[in-house]
Amino acid sequence: MWCDNTEVKETTKDCYWILPDGTDAVHILEIPAFTCVNCGSYLSDEMNHDIDMSLYARELPKGKKEFTYKELMSAQYKNIFALKQSES
Template sequence: MICVWCNEDKARETTKECYWILPDGASTVKILQVPAMECLDCGIYLEDDLNEKVEDKIYTSDLSGYSDVFTYEELMNAPTI
């Protein structure tokens, strides 16, 4: 796959753990198994559209029943507000 940062054919799909700040601005959550890209030269990164998808879902979901650690799939299945 082509890396969006260096435009080299050195990228592959992977997953990573990510931290996000919740809308209250005071707390964070750890999201496991977030789809990501790994480039041999650039390292692991999230593509912009996926980053926006996670941000939108965090801001529009009821996460009150979740701990501060959950998976990407759990986030995508979270009930909306």
């Protein structure tokens, strides 16, 4: 993907991610990634996008600053309508 090496392998990667509101960071474990002898370990553009959108749209595990990719993707979506009603 990043270079001409044809021996890119699937792996996982642990990454720190800044929350969408910029107030904090979380450590996400076991993110599906790629590894290449030339490029090192990296995430695809699609994976970066999926994580950004999930951090914005899903309820993060309460009180946890570290969780797995699977935990993030299986978290419930935020109920934005309940937030709007409580603000009224």
